[in-house]
Amino acid sequence: MDPRIQSFHRPLPIPKKRSLNQKPNAPFQQFLQEAKEIKVSKHAMERMRHRKIEISEQTWTKIGEKMTEASKKGVDQSLVVLNDVALVVSSKNRTVVTAMDRNETQSQIFTNINGTIFVNE
Incomplete structure (x- = not known):
């Protein structure tokens, strides 16, 4: 058999088991932190800047x-x-896709959504 082909068929090493008491490694902790964060799309950021929309850190947490x-x-x-x-x-x-002030929402139709979230500030 061709030696180049054999090298592709080597078994992968078996990962070592972790005890349940071990803390997760740094990349996993970073993943968990990032999963909690909210991203704002470029489009939404521009709309927020243009319309002078500011949202407090506390409100972002609620969102x-x-x-x-x-x-x-x-x-x-x-x-x-x-x-x-x-x-x-x-x-x-x-991710925040778009943003507008409430005055603009009165004449808008929102499509492609399957839920509504009300947040009291």
């Missing part, structure tokens, strides 16, 4: 919690309604 809850219930795309702002978010990707 993140509700996005996690929505995702667990199978909601992928949501309309997040705040006192003065509306956001379209992807709960699945934890």
Whole structure:
């Protein structure tokens, strides 16, 4: 048999088992931290900047919690309604897709969403 082909058929090493008391490694901890964060798309960031929309850190935390809850219930795309702002978010990707102030929402039709999240500020 050709030696080049044999090298592809070597068995992979078996990973060592971790005890349950071991702490997860740094990359895994970083993954967990990033999973909690909310990303803002370039489009949404530009809209927020243009419309002078500011959201407090406390409100972002509430939004993140509700996005996690929505995702667990199978909601992928949501309309997040705040006192003065509306956001379209992807709960699945934890990303803000677009943002507008509530005055703009009165004449809008929101499509491709399967949930609504109300957040009291």
